[in-house]
Amino acid sequence: MPQGPQTFDALAVRTWCGLALEALGRAREEIDAINVYPVADGDTGTNLYLTVESAAAAVEAVFAGHAMAATSAPPPLADAVRAMAHGALIGARGNSGTILAQLLRGMAQVLAADGESAHTDGPGLRLALRHAAESARQAVAHPVEGTVLTVATAAAEAAAGAEGDCGSVARAAYEGAGVALAATTRQLAVLERAGVVDAGGRGLVALLSALVQTFTGEAPRQQATGSAALPPHADGTPDGTDGAETEACGDGAAGESGPAFEVIYLLEARDAAVDRLRERLDGLGDSLVVVGGDGLWNVHVHVDDAGAAVEAGVEAGRPHRIRITHFGLGDVHAGGAGRPPRERAQRAVVAVVPGEGLAGLYAEAGATTVLARPGEPPASGELVQAVRRAHALEVVLLPNDADLRHTAAAAAEQARTEGVRVALIPTRSAVQGIAALAVHEPERRFDEDVVAMTSAAGATRYAEVAVAERQSWTMAGICQAGDVLGLIDGDVAVIGADVTTTAETVLDRMLAAGGEMVTLVLGDETPDAVATRLEARVREAHLAVDTVVYRGGRQGALLLIGVE
Secondary structure, three states: OOOOOOOHHHHHHHHHHHHHHHHHHHHHHHHHHHOOOOOOOOOHHHHHHHHHHHHHHHHHHHHHHHHHHHOOOOHHHHHHHHHEEEEHHHHHHHHHHHHHHHHHHHHHHHHHOOOOOOEOHHHHHHHHHHHHHHHHHHEEOOOOOOOOHHHHHHHHHHHHOOOOHHHHHHHHHHHHHHHHHHHHHHHHHHHHHHOOEHHHHHHHHHHHHHHHHHOOOOOOOOOOHHHHHHHOOOOOOOOOOOOOOOOOOOOOOOOOOOEEEEEEEEOOOOHHHHHHHHHHHHHEEEEEEEEOOOOOEEEEEEEEOOOHHHHHHHHOOOOEEEEEOOOOOOOOOOOOOOOOOOOOOOEEEEEEEEEEEHHHHHHHHEEEEEEEEEOEOHHHHHHHHHHHHEEEEEEEEEOOOOHHHHHHHHHHHHHHOOOEEEEEEOOOOOOHHHHHHHHHOOOOHHHHHHHHHHHHHHOOOOEEEEOOOOOEOOOEEEOOOOEEEEEEEOOEEEEOOOHHHHHHHHHHHOOOOOOOOOEEEEEEEOOOOHHHHHHHHHHHHHOOOOOEEEEHHHHHOEEEEOOO
């Protein structure tokens, strides 16, 4: 019988990540299919896969860096497990992915405690599994039994009673997790009605199976999971074939509707600020999971007010990689008996936005957003993932940046190969996107809706006020570092020394050609007095023109201006 390493070292971490990714790849569709609660979006398996994929990539990067040092010895165990945990943290997707990231972080805290050790043994792995289960439970606002937390705890308890090497401990954890997974059906009424096990727990069992294979060289015999393991109803008919990722932190009773948005972001913040953030978000919604530490956190919550959830993060520290998903009318936040996975929505809007405030604004209007921070434009893969999260038959894509035109086109083409009808509207600024979203009507025919949105965006002239970072030649002359620049339709039109004066000049030039509505989006460093002055100027010189003001957050530019 093939044998693997019987101690847990960096090579074992690398092997485990690879095998876990393969196992989740095989089980992804099965796990997705049994995901109907708290939101029936059928993505638990996919979210776990993407989380582990990020962890595995981080471990590979450690090995690649170590190889460049021209040494034959593998990297220390501490380096590998810290990379695994960090990769999972920054790549965590969804509720289960976020909890998995904390499980891996909990393991890493134990395994990396002795920074110079090359490996750990069976007792060390037992301790790591116990700490993983405890830390994951602490990260969840309102733990509920019958979830992945229950399965993780059972795995740790089973491992605690195992003697011997890492292979023996891993096998005991796997078997204990399997027993607990089967029991989740009876622990939660919604799972029992659906006739399935917990989807997140099913994913954890797959990871533990990969851990056994890492040490023994053979995958353990697969335990019966999903609806196939469950007895039929008393009338002889099989129980439901749908399933559930149980809400590990929600209090909703079956049949209640839940929040409209899923908000996820990475957050750079101090521990004390995160404690306050937890309290604030707990009052805004449910499914709250905050994982991480050492200044970097991953925040996941379901809320009705997406903007408030993002603003809470801004108050706590620096949020980035913000993902806001609007749950369609077909989503299920508390599953009912035999309720099938939700069908795709007919139409959705996916938009790239430059700041947290605008992300909240777009999300409240029903759009799925991708945040583009200064110097961090999204890749086409991120846009494709956003289209998938939108879960619609038809998608209108708003790149809101001329430089993202080709990236958005590549994403649209990829989505089309997956059967989604995608229309790309070449918006060049977030204010054009706001104008397009304002006339969006999902009840219209797709082509008519796209034409109306394209017309509204095209009729919106756009500008921005920013600070020059260096000396440069522009259409308006030579600017110096620190000068205030007014750009109209992408070209520098005004060079000034004062934000308000420059903004007034830009606005006057734009309104000289006419207009009915002015949109102002203030960056986080722009004082309210700028907007107050611009509103007054519009009232004084253009009586028939309305003005609306938004806070965009960390959007790069001091001010965005739209005139339509």
